[in-house]
Amino acid sequence: MTIANELNDGAEGITRTRGGEGVPEGARGGQRPPFADLEANLKLLSAEGRRRSLERLGGSDFASNDYLGLAQSIELREATADAVNRQVPVGAGGSRLLRGNHAEHEALEESASSYFGAESALYFANGFAANMTLFATAPQRGDLVVYDEWIHASVHDGLARTRAERAVARHNDAQAIDDAIVGWRERGGVGRVWIAVESLYGMDGDGPDLAELDALASRRGAVLVIDEAHATGVFGPGGRGRAAFLEGRENVVTVHTCGKALGTAGALVCGPRVLKEFLVNRGRAFIFSTAPSPLVAAVTRAAIDLCERSDSRREELRRRVDCATRALSLYCGLKGSGSHVVPIVVGEDGAAVELAAGLRARGFDVRAIRPPTVPVGTARLRVALTLNVTESAVESLFQALGAELAARR
Numbered sequence: 564m565t566i567a568n569e570l571n572d573g574a575e576g577i578t579r580t581r582g583g584e585g586v587p588e589g590a591r592g593g594q595r596p597p598f599a600d601l602e603a604n605l606k607l608l609s610a611e612g613r614r615r616s617l618e619r620l621g622g623s624d625f626a627s628n629d630y631l632g633l634a635q636s637i638e639l640r641e642a643t644a645d646a647v648n649r650q651v652p653v654g655a656g657g658s659r660l661l662r663g664n665h666a667e668h669e670a671l672e673e674s675a676s677s678y679f680g681a682e683s684a685l686y687f688a689n690g691f692a693a694n695m696t697l698f699a700t701a702p703q704r705g706d707l708v709v710y711d712e713w714i715h716a717s718v719h720d721g722l723a724r725t726r727a728e729r730a731v732a733r734h735n736d737a738q739a740i741d742d743a744i745v746g747w748r749e750r751g752g753v754g755r756v757w758i759a760v761e762s763l764y765g766m767d768g769d770g771p772d773l774a775e776l777d778a779l780a781s782r783r784g785a786v787l788v789i790d791e792a793h794a795t796g797v798f799g800p801g802g803r804g805r806a807a808f809l810e811g812r813e814n815v816v817t818v819h820t821c822g823k824a825l826g827t828a829g830a831l832v833c834g835p836r837v838l839k840e841f842l843v844n845r846g847r848a849f850i851f852s853t854a855p856s857p858l859v860a861a862v863t864r865a866a867i868d869l870c871e872r873s874d875s876r877r878e879e880l881r882r883r884v885d886c887a888t889r890a891l892s893l894y895c896g897l898k899g900s901g902s903h904v905v906p907i908v909v910g911e912d913g914a915a916v917e918l919a920a921g922l923r924a925r926g927f928d929v930r931a932i933r934p935p936t937v938p939v940g941t942a943r944l945r946v947a948l949t950l951n952v953t954e955s956a957v958e959s960l961f962q963a964l965g966a967e968l969a970a971r972r
């Protein structure tokens with residue numbers, strides 16, 4: 564098989580050969596190694612400059628999502644020690660529907676629903692599983708899900724299993740969402756409509772006008788699902804997120820991941836109690852999976868409490884953002900995103916990788932983000948601002964970026 568005659572399905576990692584569809588590699592006489600097709604797929608990624616590999620962390624942190632620096636905080640270390648002393652188990656030992664439902668899961672869900680202002684909360688082991696389960700399970704046959712074109716991969720993977728109809732809308736374009744709904748109704752769609760957006764896009768640092776989407780959802784009788792992954796802890800009163808003013812509405816569902824600003828792991832799906840009950844009864848990844856660690860649930864409850872008291876941390880992060888905006892303009896002649904996620908769009912994959920390597924060689928941990936994570940032709944550096952770096956490190960990073968960009972012109 565040559566690279567040139569492969570048809571590549573990209574993210575799924577499946578390679579088919581022209582004229583050979585449907586014939587498993589291993590079934591062709593047993594001469595080829597069992598994973599020859601996977602090897603060829605990886606070579607294709609290398610040829611396209613898109614092959615990834617795992618790297619140890621090193622250098623100043625401009626790559627993590629630990630926005631408030633809580634992951635390594637003394638407070639969360641102490642909360643962990645306290646939970647260990649209280650003999651909270653590390654492992655749940657089973658699905659929550661069997662013997663895995665621990666008091667710590669319920670305590671976390673209780674404090675999360677009251678903190679975020681939702682009727683109920685359901686804890687998942689991570690945000691990917693939460694979105695996958697939510698979108699695979701809740702929209703029903705006859706419904707329509709309209710989603711932003713840049714929505715996270717976990718929503719796409721959930722939607723791959725849905726029986727509902729789907730429509731994609733241009734990024735941050737409420738009118739495009741409205742047009743999709745109106746068009747679907749005109750074509751005879753009668754079911755429920757779901758609108759799926761992120762409140763802050765993790766690769767772009769921008770977000771939709773949530774008040775406008777709320778008005779749209781009310782006008783069209785739609786359910787609004789807002790993934791707060793990159794906003795939880797950072798925005799809203801007490802860090803409740805950009806959608807805090809919408810929580811508790813009967814047509815609003817939010818997803819708050821815990822592995823980013825909260826500094827732990829997991830995700831909370833917040834919304835009406837009936838939705839929680841439905842996911843508990845019908846969500847396959849909830850039912851057929853070991854419950855998240857009770858120990859992590861206990862520490863996450865402490866993280867929510869800490870987050871609520873972290874206005875000074877949020878203020879400090881705001882100062883890092885202001886510093887980044889000034890330095891980006893001064894040293895690179897570029898505009899910031901206005902948030903703690905700063906994309907530097909380079910365009911070509913190889914150029915983004917080289918630029919990131921140049922910065923890493925200077926001691927700044929900055930990563931290149933390439934398709935399929937971002938659209939083709941928009942490979943970029945994703946600079947994430949956290950309290951793990953000082954303001955002067957932020958300034959130095961953009962000074963170094965200016966020098967790297969100048970050297971490449």
Ligand SMILES: Cc1ncc(COP(=O)(O)O)c(C=O)c1O
Pocket residue numbers: 689690691692694715717761765790792793820821822829830
């Ligand atoms: C918008 C968004 N949603 C969900 C997730 C998944 O969350 P987790 O990392 O907890 O699996 C991510 C992770 O990057 C994300 O950016």
